[in-house]
Structure formats: C-alpha cells, structure tokens
Amino acid sequence: MSGSLDRRSVLRLAGGTAGAAATSGWLWQAAPAHAAEASSAAREARAALDTAVFGDAGSEDAHGLVATGSTTLNGGLDQPARVLNPLETPGFWGGTLALTMACRPRGRTYVTIKLWGDDFGEEKGRLQLYAEGAQVGHFHLGAVDPLDIAGREPRTPGRFYFHTLPLPPELTEGRESVSLEIRSMGRIYPYGATSERYYYALEVPTRGVYRLYTHAEPYFDLADDEVTGSFADAPVRTEPGPEVLETIATRVANRVRGELNRTSVQGNMDYVNILARAYAMPGSEAHRSPAVPAQIVQSVDDLYRRSLTNPSVIEGNWMGASIAGQFLLQLREDLLSRLDAPLTGDPGVLNNPGFDDGHAHPTGWRTHTWSGSGTTVRDTDVTRDGGTASARITIPSSGVVGLVPHARVPVAQGSHTYTVWVRTENVTGSEGAYLDVLFFDSGGRVVGSENKAHATGGSHDWERVTVTLDTPATAVSVETQVRLRGPGTAWFDDLTLTPPSDSTYTPVIRRDAWAELLLTSREFWRRNRRWYTNQTMIVDLGIYLADRGLELLGSPDAWGEERARAYLYEAVGLTPWLGPENEDGTPTRPMGSSYHQVTRAGLTKELGYVGNYGEVQGWLALIHEVVSVFGGVRDDRLRDQLVKIAKTRAIFHHPALDADGYRTMRLETVIGWRDLVYPGKRDYDQANSWEGQTMQLAALVGDPDLTAYARQAMEDHQHFSLLLDAHLAATSAVVDRNLLSVQRDYEIVTTAPASDARLPMTPGQPDFVFADPENAVVAVKHGDEILYASLYWRARWGVNRLARIHHIDVHGIERSATVWTDVRYVPDGRVAVEPDWVNWEFNVGADAPIPPGGFPPPGETPHQAFAGQELPLAAAPDDVPEQPAGQETPFVGRAAFYRCQYGPYLIAMNTTTSRTYTLATRGFGASTDLVTGDRVGGSAELRVRPGTTVVLRRR
Structure with a gap:
C-alpha cells in the first residue's frame, strides 16, 4: 500500500490481498522509498531530530525555554537537570517548562524524556506533556x-531511562518546529470517589527532568556521548533473615488470640475467616477451639440480619455472602450441628447460655466491673449436667464484677421466667452471686430498675436461681447479667429464658436463614457477572461457594458441586x-459463545496484556483451596489450568534491582493495559497482593516448577524481604489472613520436590519468543536483551494503531x-470519535458518581490533543450482540494483523484464525527470524499464517 495515511483513517479495499477480504480495513504507513539502507544512513534516520538539555544554559536558550517554578541542579551521574516545584500555595498544578523543538513536517514525530532511575516517591507527582x-x-x-508517573520504588537504580510518547501527526503537519510544554502536577488516587479524593496537591519538587528529545522513528539511537549509567552485576540481598517468620508468627498469633476472646460479634468476615483457617492449623491457639464455630455462627447470623435491610452486604462485595459457604465447607461437622437452632438474636433466644462456647473467655459475653476488681474466665473444669464449660467469677476482696451479654434479646409482652444455675465457694458479700435482669426500650434506655435473683452465700454445689417477671409496657429487649458482689468465687451455667405458654414467638431457624442468605447471594451475582478476568x-x-453452602444446608435450590464448578471452568478459561x-x-x-477468559497461551484476556x-x-490458590482442600474434590483438569496460568505469568517477571540495589525479579507492568505503577512489584512465583502473598499457590498445588520459582526468590535472598513487605503493608484483616499460612507455606516450599527450572527471563536462561x-x-x-510488546494497546473504543x-x-x-x-482489521462500518477528555479515556457508567472521562482537573481544563480523532471499529464475531459505538468491548479495537517496528525488532502478528497476511521486510534490512532461527533478507516477503507471529531482529 502506498501513500501516507492519516492516523486513524479507514481505507476500504475493492479487492483482497494477502488473504484479506474486500471488507478489510487498513491503517498502514507508507513503506520507505529505498529497499535497503546503508548502516550509517540507517543510524542517521534513527538519531534525534532535536535534543534539549535542561540545566544547560546554552541548550535552554537555543530552545527558547520559559521555566516557571523550576530550579536547576546536578543530579544523577552529575548531569544537569531541572526540577519543577510546588506553587507557593501548593495545589494540584506545579511548575512548568515551555520550549520549542524541531519536528517532522510530514509523518510521525515522537517525544522522549530522559529521567534518572533512582528518583522515586509518589509524592513527586507527575509530568504531563502538552x-x-x-x-x-x-x-x-x-x-x-x-510523560512520567512517579512511583513508590526506583524505576532503574543507577541508570537513566527513556520514555517515549507519540504526537498526533495533525499537530506537526507542515511544521518544522513544535511548541512543547511539561507541566508538573500532584499524584492522583484512581479510586477516589470525589474530586478531592482523586487529585492531590504537589507539595515537593518533582523528579529531575534531564533531557527532552524529538525524533522520527519510535526508537532513536542515543548519541555516543550520551550518559546513561549501567546495569552492573548486582549483589545479593543479605537481610532480613528468618527472624521475619517469627515476627509474622507473633503478629498472627496475637490476631488469632484477640479474635478468639472477642466479646462482641465480628462484622468483618475477613477476621472470621482467620479463625476458620486457624481452626484447622495444629499449633494455633484456635486449633479445634469451641470459640471458633461459635463466633462463625454469630457472625453469619449477624450477616444475614444485616442483609435484610442493607443490600450492599451482598451487592457491594463481588463474592457476596459466599463466605458462609466457605465456612460450611471448612467446618462442616461443627457447624451442621448448630443449624437447626434458632438464629442468634431471635426473640427469647439467649446466646451461649451455658458458656460452652469460647476460649479463655465465653463467646458472646463481655466482662464488666462496676467497682473493685475481679476476674472472669470460661472454666472447663467445673461444669453442670454434661456441659463443657461454665463461667467463673472471682473477687479477691471487694467489688462488683459480672458478665454481660454482647447483645440484648428481643422480648415480647407477658410473664417470662429467667433462670441460672449457680455454684459458690467462700462467697461472703452482702448480695453474693446473683442473676440481674434488665429491660430496655426501643431507644436503648433502661425501663424500670434492676431485677435481681440471689443465690445462697458461702460454699455450695449447683443451685437453681430463678425469677419470673412481667415485661414492662415500653420494653422491647432484655439483658440477663450474672454478677458477684464481694469476695469469693461463683460459677454460673445454663441460663434459660422461658416465655409464657401462650407465646407467639416464631424463631427463625439458622438453616433456613443461611440458605436464604446464600441463595440471594448466588442469584444476584449470577445475574451480575463481571467480564474482566480477575x-x-x-x-x-463466590457463586461456587454459595452453591456449595446451599448443598450442605440441604437446600432444594442447590445445583450440586459439578454444575457450580462449571462457573469456575468459565472463569479460568477452560x-x-x-x-x-x-x-x-x-x-x-x-x-x-466462544469468548474465553484466558487465552490458549495462558494469559488472562481483557483488552491486551494485564500486569x-x-x-x-x-x-488461583483460593480456587484450588476451596475446590480441592476444603471441598475434597479432585479435578486434575482444573489444577493443570491453574498451573498453566501461573507458569505463563512467570514469563512476565524480569530481572531488575530492588529499592536497595539488590538483584531481584519484577512483574512487567509497563505494557499492562490496566497498570499505572512503574516499576512493577518484586515478583517470582507470586506477588504480594491484597488476595495473597508469595508461596501460596506453589505450596498448595505442589508443582515442581512453581516450587522452583519460589525457591529462586530464596536464592536471591528476596524471600524474607518480600514477606516483611507483606507484614508492613497494612494492619488489616486481609493482610493477617494472608500471613496466616506463611510458616506452613515456607516449610512446604523448602522441602517439596522442585525442578531445576528458573524464571524464563533470568539471565543465562535460553533465548525464546513468546507470542499470544x-x-x-x-x-x-x-x-x-529483553523486549515486551503489547500490540493491542488500550484500544477500548476502536482500532487506535498504538503499541x-x-x-x-x-x-x-x-x-x-x-x-x-x-x-489491518475487519471493519464493522462504524467509527468512535475520541472525546475531548484529559483525565480518563473511558466512561465509567451512568450509575457511578464519576462523570464521563473522570473528574475535570482543578483550574482551567485543557483540551485533548487527540480529540476528534476517528477510531474505526473492528468487527466482532457474528454471534456477539452489537454494542453502541464508544462502548468498551474486547473486539472493537483488536486488529487482525499487526506490524510493529521498534529499534532492531520487526514484529508481525496474525490474530485471525482463517486469514494469511504478508510481511514485507523492505527497508528493515537483513535480519534473523528469532522464532525459526532463519536468516531473512532485506527485501523478503514472509507469509504470516493464522494465529502465528514473526519476530525479526536486525543483524
């Protein structure tokens, strides 16, 4: 195809070429006029059109620099630079650099910034190009x-790095120069629900800005005298060491102990999840503790009650209320025995009335001291009539100490009888041991006075203490307290609340309530499934767990495990x-009907590679754990798919330096379409994240290669540092839940069979090409040398021809x-017009509190350089319902054939299943096909078959 085309113009071809049908669309650049270039001429073409050196007076004057709120410095490797400073009264916008630089009057012009890789810190904000x-x-x-997004860690310690952006050809058409401006701004919080939470003021100077270049080729050759730094052989980290395991063990033990002795209902189910997991862990204080099933029951009962009036309990959590299903899988025998009792908090139902549930302290009760001092404990040595525990109160000399239920019980009108059994030893106070019944109105105020029923003083065996009371007219709830006044020890057991014979109480049975909770959750989320893979x-x-719970509850609405697991098959791409x-x-x-959430190669599939x-x-670890460990279902097909995904992810972990300059591997995020944190996290087998941390999947599935990847982190002495990062990340239920298995996972990974595999990008490993x-x-x-390329790059609304x-x-x-x-692409005949938005390039939906394109920035909103550009829509498969132009889908921006040249690389990719395209190498030069090893001439034509990729590297 000859002739220069506008960036997003569409040509309809009358005849097919290279297998493309008459409906194919092209977004194609003109080929160079000459078939081959001399080496010197090629390098000249790849040289910068113009270079501005900041901090150098001569260069700044030559480019007409106007600097506002900026100071100069000698920065990395003693090179001159400028920083942009906050305003006198800090706001979102800071200092600016405006200058004029040479551009290409026809065709493409790129702008590249040079930055020092040791500068870091989100507080340094961002640099935006105009x-x-x-x-x-x-x-x-x-x-x-x-131009730059300052990150939490150094991008390239000890080295400069270069970031390149394209200019719209319309801005430079017919021009020999272009006015450019770098504006500094504060950081943003992408999840901020208001403008104030989204935009932050710039309060410190930005990173140093060293150079700005304009050039015609995507990749330009650095001048011989360019100072870059080097990636020297990195030392191996020496600390921290195994003491991190002890630190984490102490943290987890304290969390478990605190939850075990909780005296109120835990509404955060992640904390309850900690107890459920610790219940099965030998050596944990929670192991087989009766406090655990009791707290789970209380918390799920509370979750059910909250769900009746607050839909967000289910709709605001992507897993809904399915955690109840997980608990049933984990503690099925202990929980099933409690399912046919009334729900906690039902009228007339006392919680843990025999004090059998609990750890050191009875579950659902709190200690209250009215005067003096004393102790309360759950006593498993003194019990009544086959119970497992009682409550013991001891006062050494004087005072009033008691146990108060964490929640009051709804009570109806009528005459009710309140009873407790009491045993005493050396009780000599004026009132001794007694039951105290208090009534409350709807406002939580005490109605009337205390109603005490006393046990005999001195020392005696179990004695029944009872009182019958009429419920006051304005009372709606009742609280049964047990107290001891004066010295001695008293034991309390088996409280009862007996309603009148004509009571109309209709208790809710726990089995029915939980089934309603899980069914509501399952039904809502199967109607509201998400399409991003994670x-x-x-x-x-969540759908799977909800149905497993329904099955264990004996609900007729349960589908059964196999049908429920089919949803997981869809989620992991099977x-x-x-x-x-x-x-x-x-x-x-x-x-x-043919869209898979995971590619055949094993990557999650959305709008390109996801970092x-x-x-x-x-x-993946949680899926395996739920299905196979908790659920006891062996599914080799599912397990193999989880392992495949994890191994494919390993390709996108590359060698780097950590923040202290030590050797490490990092997650590739630069080409991740939903990423904005560069560099990526340190990552070997599994990154620290909200839902997990290193070693979890490797320990659970036992794959030798994944185990080897985890051990590579240990060989680099990064393992304990990663665990310390997880420990320091936050004080939260989710972090504590993830840390709970660290010791177990570490022991498994260090002793399990491992292969001799290394992460594929590790120095010294074989060369390869991975294409998806x-x-x-x-x-x-x-x-x-390492190259990552995303050819399908953030093309939400149409084909944008950007990689x-x-x-x-x-x-x-x-x-x-x-x-x-x-x-090349197959057009569907429509175009989407890029709007004049500067914040987000996408809409967030009519039900969101954020306007289309995101919140406008503070001050005068600038205009978008690419506004008005037409993005042709690629055709979706025939069975995909048509979506309006301008709506994000995984089809409208995905081309059929890509040709991308960057530096010494020429990539051609055929994404179709039925067409063949031709790659012409004219103008690229002699090269080697890195996939086949074949030598390729400078004017070759290669057939690129359906679903294949050619990667040439210039010789």
Whole structure:
C-alpha cells in the first residue's frame, strides 16, 4: 500500500490481498522509498531530530525555554537537570517548562524524556506533556500515558531511562518546529470517589527532568556521548533473615488470640475467616477451639440480619455472602450441628447460655466491673449436667464484677421466667452471686430498675436461681447479667429464658436463614457477572461457594458441586465465558459463545496484556483451596489450568534491582493495559497482593516448577524481604489472613520436590519468543536483551494503531514507548470519535458518581490533543450482540494483523484464525527470524499464517 495515511483513517479495499477480504480495513504507513539502507544512513534516520538539555544554559536558550517554578541542579551521574516545584500555595498544578523543538513536517514525530532511575516517591507527582497548547494523552489509563508517573520504588537504580510518547501527526503537519510544554502536577488516587479524593496537591519538587528529545522513528539511537549509567552485576540481598517468620508468627498469633476472646460479634468476615483457617492449623491457639464455630455462627447470623435491610452486604462485595459457604465447607461437622437452632438474636433466644462456647473467655459475653476488681474466665473444669464449660467469677476482696451479654434479646409482652444455675465457694458479700435482669426500650434506655435473683452465700454445689417477671409496657429487649458482689468465687451455667405458654414467638431457624442468605447471594451475582478476568474469578468463586453452602444446608435450590464448578471452568478459561444470566438462568452471551477468559497461551484476556490485575495467583490458590482442600474434590483438569496460568505469568517477571540495589525479579507492568505503577512489584512465583502473598499457590498445588520459582526468590535472598513487605503493608484483616499460612507455606516450599527450572527471563536462561495472538502480546529474550510488546494497546473504543513497548538492552538501559503500528482489521462500518477528555479515556457508567472521562482537573481544563480523532471499529464475531459505538468491548479495537517496528525488532502478528497476511521486510534490512532461527533478507516477503507471529531482529 502506498501513500501516507492519516492516523486513524479507514481505507476500504475493492479487492483482497494477502488473504484479506474486500471488507478489510487498513491503517498502514507508507513503506520507505529505498529497499535497503546503508548502516550509517540507517543510524542517521534513527538519531534525534532535536535534543534539549535542561540545566544547560546554552541548550535552554537555543530552545527558547520559559521555566516557571523550576530550579536547576546536578543530579544523577552529575548531569544537569531541572526540577519543577510546588506553587507557593501548593495545589494540584506545579511548575512548568515551555520550549520549542524541531519536528517532522510530514509523518510521525515522537517525544522522549530522559529521567534518572533512582528518583522515586509518589509524592513527586507527575509530568504531563502538552503540544501546541493541547494535552497529549490522559492522566489515567489512556492510550498515551503522562510523560512520567512517579512511583513508590526506583524505576532503574543507577541508570537513566527513556520514555517515549507519540504526537498526533495533525499537530506537526507542515511544521518544522513544535511548541512543547511539561507541566508538573500532584499524584492522583484512581479510586477516589470525589474530586478531592482523586487529585492531590504537589507539595515537593518533582523528579529531575534531564533531557527532552524529538525524533522520527519510535526508537532513536542515543548519541555516543550520551550518559546513561549501567546495569552492573548486582549483589545479593543479605537481610532480613528468618527472624521475619517469627515476627509474622507473633503478629498472627496475637490476631488469632484477640479474635478468639472477642466479646462482641465480628462484622468483618475477613477476621472470621482467620479463625476458620486457624481452626484447622495444629499449633494455633484456635486449633479445634469451641470459640471458633461459635463466633462463625454469630457472625453469619449477624450477616444475614444485616442483609435484610442493607443490600450492599451482598451487592457491594463481588463474592457476596459466599463466605458462609466457605465456612460450611471448612467446618462442616461443627457447624451442621448448630443449624437447626434458632438464629442468634431471635426473640427469647439467649446466646451461649451455658458458656460452652469460647476460649479463655465465653463467646458472646463481655466482662464488666462496676467497682473493685475481679476476674472472669470460661472454666472447663467445673461444669453442670454434661456441659463443657461454665463461667467463673472471682473477687479477691471487694467489688462488683459480672458478665454481660454482647447483645440484648428481643422480648415480647407477658410473664417470662429467667433462670441460672449457680455454684459458690467462700462467697461472703452482702448480695453474693446473683442473676440481674434488665429491660430496655426501643431507644436503648433502661425501663424500670434492676431485677435481681440471689443465690445462697458461702460454699455450695449447683443451685437453681430463678425469677419470673412481667415485661414492662415500653420494653422491647432484655439483658440477663450474672454478677458477684464481694469476695469469693461463683460459677454460673445454663441460663434459660422461658416465655409464657401462650407465646407467639416464631424463631427463625439458622438453616433456613443461611440458605436464604446464600441463595440471594448466588442469584444476584449470577445475574451480575463481571467480564474482566480477575473480577470474573472473584464473582464465580463466590457463586461456587454459595452453591456449595446451599448443598450442605440441604437446600432444594442447590445445583450440586459439578454444575457450580462449571462457573469456575468459565472463569479460568477452560470453557467459554457466557456472561451474566437472565432470571431463568439463560446466559446472555455478551461476548458471544466462544469468548474465553484466558487465552490458549495462558494469559488472562481483557483488552491486551494485564500486569498487576493479571497476576491472579492469589485467586488461583483460593480456587484450588476451596475446590480441592476444603471441598475434597479432585479435578486434575482444573489444577493443570491453574498451573498453566501461573507458569505463563512467570514469563512476565524480569530481572531488575530492588529499592536497595539488590538483584531481584519484577512483574512487567509497563505494557499492562490496566497498570499505572512503574516499576512493577518484586515478583517470582507470586506477588504480594491484597488476595495473597508469595508461596501460596506453589505450596498448595505442589508443582515442581512453581516450587522452583519460589525457591529462586530464596536464592536471591528476596524471600524474607518480600514477606516483611507483606507484614508492613497494612494492619488489616486481609493482610493477617494472608500471613496466616506463611510458616506452613515456607516449610512446604523448602522441602517439596522442585525442578531445576528458573524464571524464563533470568539471565543465562535460553533465548525464546513468546507470542499470544489472542492478547496481541509478545515477550522476547535475546541474550541479555529483553523486549515486551503489547500490540493491542488500550484500544477500548476502536482500532487506535498504538503499541506499547518495554525494552531492556544488553547494558540494562530501559526504554518504555507508546508507538504507531501498521495494522489491518475487519471493519464493522462504524467509527468512535475520541472525546475531548484529559483525565480518563473511558466512561465509567451512568450509575457511578464519576462523570464521563473522570473528574475535570482543578483550574482551567485543557483540551485533548487527540480529540476528534476517528477510531474505526473492528468487527466482532457474528454471534456477539452489537454494542453502541464508544462502548468498551474486547473486539472493537483488536486488529487482525499487526506490524510493529521498534529499534532492531520487526514484529508481525496474525490474530485471525482463517486469514494469511504478508510481511514485507523492505527497508528493515537483513535480519534473523528469532522464532525459526532463519536468516531473512532485506527485501523478503514472509507469509504470516493464522494465529502465528514473526519476530525479526536486525543483524
């Protein structure tokens, strides 16, 4: 195809070429005029058009620099630079740098910034590029990133790195120069639900800005005198060491102990989850403790009651109320025996009236001291009539001490009898041991006075103490307290509340309540399934657990384990994902009947490669645990798929340095379409995350390669540091839950059989090319050089012809770039017009409190440089329901064929299953096919078959 085309124009071809039908669309650049280039000429073409050196007076003057709120410094490797400072009264916007630079009057112009890799800290904010007064790209997850997003860790310690952005050709057409501006701004919090929570003021200087370049090729050759730094042989971390395990063990033990002795209902189910897991762990204080099933029952009962008036209990959590199903799987025998009792908090039902449930303290009761001092404990040595415990109160000299139930019991009008059994030893006080009954009105105020029933003083065996009381007219609840006044010891057991014979109480049976809770949860979430893969896993795991719970409860609404597991098959890509269901269970198939959540190669599938949110090992571990460990179901097909996903993720862990300059591996996030944190986390077998931490999946599934990856972290002495990071991350139920299994996982990983595998990108490992046409992503290891490329890059609304590159050369110099590509696609005949938004490049839905395109920034809102560009829509499969133009789907922006040239690499990818395309190498030069090893001439034409990828590297 000849002739220069507009960035997003569409050409309809009258005849097919290279297997493309007449309806194919092209977004194709003109080929170079000459078939081959001399080496010197090629390098000249790849040189910078212009270079501005900040902090150098001559260069700044030559580019007409106007600096506002900026100071100069000698920074990394003593190189000159500028920082942009906060305003005198800090706000979101800070200092600016405006200058004029050379550009290409026809065709493409790129802008690259040079930054020092040791600068870090989110408080340093962001750098945003403007060209001819318009903003280039978006603040958050746009196809074109900001110039810089300061991260929590150093990007490339000891080295400079280079970040490249494309300019819209319309801005530079016919121009020899272009006005550019770098504006500093504060950090943003992407999940902020208000503008005030989203935008933060810039309060400290930004990273140093060293150089700005303009160039015509996506990759430009650095000048011979360019100072870059180097990636020297990194030392191995030496600390922390095994003491971290003890630190975590102490933390977890304290959390478990605190929850065991809780005297009120735990409403946070993650804390209850800690107890449920610790219940099965020998050596844990909670192991087989009767406090655990009692607290689970109380908490799930409370969850049910809250769900009746607050839909967010189920609808606000992607797993709904399915945790109750998990508890039933984990403690089925202990919980099933409690299911046919009335619900905790039902009228006339006392909670733990025999003090049998609990640990050191009876569950559901709290100690109260009115005067003096004394102790209360759950006593398992003194019991009555076959019980397992009683409550013991001891006062050494004087005072009033008692036990008060954590919740009052609803009570009706009429005459009720309140009873407790009391045993005493050396009780000599004026009132001794007694039962105290108090009534409360709807406002929580005491009605009337105390109603005491005393036991005999001195020392005696069990004595029945009882009182019959008429419920006061304004009372709605009652509290039964047991107290001791004066010295001695008293034991209390077997409280009862007997309603009148004509009582109309209709208690709710726990089995029925839990079944209603789980059915409501399952039915809501099967109708509201999510389509991003990690979210699908969460929701479908909740559906599975809810149904398993229904099955154990004996509900006629339960589907059965095999049908419930089918949802997990969809979530992990074993079967097509069929989407939300109608009321009658019919799937809506929003992606058709053949869409899989995981590619054949093993990557989660959304709108291209997913970095942080694609690191789903924590959810894979939970799926395996729920199905096989808790549920006792052996499913080798499911297990093998989980392992496959984890091993594919390992390709996207690359060598790097940690914040202290030690050798490590990091998660690839630069090309992740939902990522904005660079660099990625330290990551070997599994990254620390909200849902898990290193070693969990490896320990659970026992795969030798995953075990080897986990041990690689130990060989690099990063393992204990990662665990310490997890420990220091936050004080929360989720973190404590994840840390609970650390000691067990560590022992398994250090002793289990392991292969000799290493993470594929580890230095010294074999060269390879990984290509995934379903996600249009490529990973290449060529000696010590690494290339990651996402060809399908944030193309939410249509084909945008942009790719994202992360390149690490043999010297360790890193480049990230958003670059133009050449594509072919099958059009559906429509276009989406890019709106004039600068914050988000996407809508968030009519029911969200955030306006389309996100919150406008403080002050005057700038205009978007790419606004008005037309994005042609690629055709979706025939069975996919048509969506309006401008709505995100995984089809509208995905091309059929990609051709991307970056530096020494030429990539061609055919994403179709039925078409063949031709790759012409004219203008690229002689190369080697890294997939086949074949030599390729400078003017070759290669057939790229369906579902295949060609990666050429210039010789």
